Amino acid sequence: MSAQFTKNALDEAAPARGWSREKRTRRDYRHWSGVFGGPLLGLVAVLALLAVWQLLALARIWPEQIVPPPTRVWEQLLVTTDPHNGQGGYAGATLWQRLAVSLRRVAYGSGYGIVIGVLLGLVMGLVPVVRVVVAPLVTFLRALPPLAYLSLLVIWFGIDEEPKVYLLMLAAFPPVAVATAAAVSGVNRQYVEAARALGARRRHVLGSVVLPAAAPEILTGVRLAVGVAYSSVVAAETVNGADGIGGMVLNAQRYNQTAVVLLGLFVIGITGLVIDALIVAVRRLLSPWRGRA
Structure with a gap:
């Protein structure tokens, strides 16, 4: 009786084991196709x-x-990356030197903007x-293109690094x-009320409840901000910015050097993609629960 029962149980479990194995196979295929399929399609x-x-x-x-x-x-x-040529690169500076100058400007500008934006948004x-x-x-300032107020900044701060x-x-x-204002105002009030009911003070509620809950949306705003700042670097370097990558583009345009x-x-597009990928990685690291709940 027991042997017959065991045989019947194994026979009934066989389809389930086969279905589970097929499911794992499909899941593994989707995983590896996602790992290799995306970059492969991009390369093609x-x-x-x-x-x-x-x-x-x-x-x-x-x-x-x-x-x-x-x-x-x-x-x-x-040519532009060869420090041994006659001019030391394009117009006296290598491509990487120019890129470093532009990235430094973007880092300062977007860094200040992110700090001000997060504080004001809170x-x-x-x-x-x-x-x-x-x-x-x-909203009014966000609607203005960067070139619209560049002339005003030059009048106020001159033509050195400040206006850029x-x-x-x-x-x-x-x-x-x-993004910060929308994220903070959209935090679930039950979380805040529960923290206050447990005796948390206002600053503890802000640091332990509001900011962690709003972090994914804030980082999305940071991602957009860095992208806007980096896309504006060419406009920023129209004024005494020949030492940057945007200045190189503008100088080459004057002499019809299309290449x-x-x-x-x-270079601007590729480095922008790298910067964006780094910000996305930081967002996933700081908010691993996003998209899973």
Whole structure:
């Protein structure tokens, strides 16, 4: 009887084991396809774009001065990064020196903007009267393109580093302020009331409940702010910024050096992608629960 019961139980469990094994196989396939499929598809897309670009250059539909082949851009990369050439790089500075200058400006400008935006957003989220008064001003500033107030900053602060940093700061802080205010005002009130019922003081509620709950949205605002600041670096370097990567693009544009312009745009775009990936990694590290609950 017992042997027969055991055999029947094993026969009934066999389909379940097979279904579980099939489910694990599908899950493993999705995992590895996600790990390798995304980068592989991205690589294929880049190679296809380069191939189309090369074919257009070979077809001579436009002059080489308008559409240079990818090899010309690669040659400019090698020239601008070679410290042993006659000029020490493009117009006396290597590509990496110019990139370092621009990244320093972006770091200062976006750093100041993020600090101001987070502090102002906290006040806006916690004090409704301040939000009503300040929100229209922040929205007005966010709607202005960076070039709109660059001339005013030059009049106020001259043509040195100050207007560039202030321009990037003004471009960066509105997204952070808006995201922080929305995140703080949207925190579940039950969490706050529960913390107060347990005897937590106001600053403890802010540091232990409000900020952790609002952190994912605040970091999303930081991500947007850094992207806006970095995309504005070319505008910031239109005034006495020839030593930056944006200044290199503007200088090459004046002399119709299309390959150098494309090189600068590629460098700005690629470094922007790297910076964005780092911010996303930090957000996942600080808020691993996001998207799982």
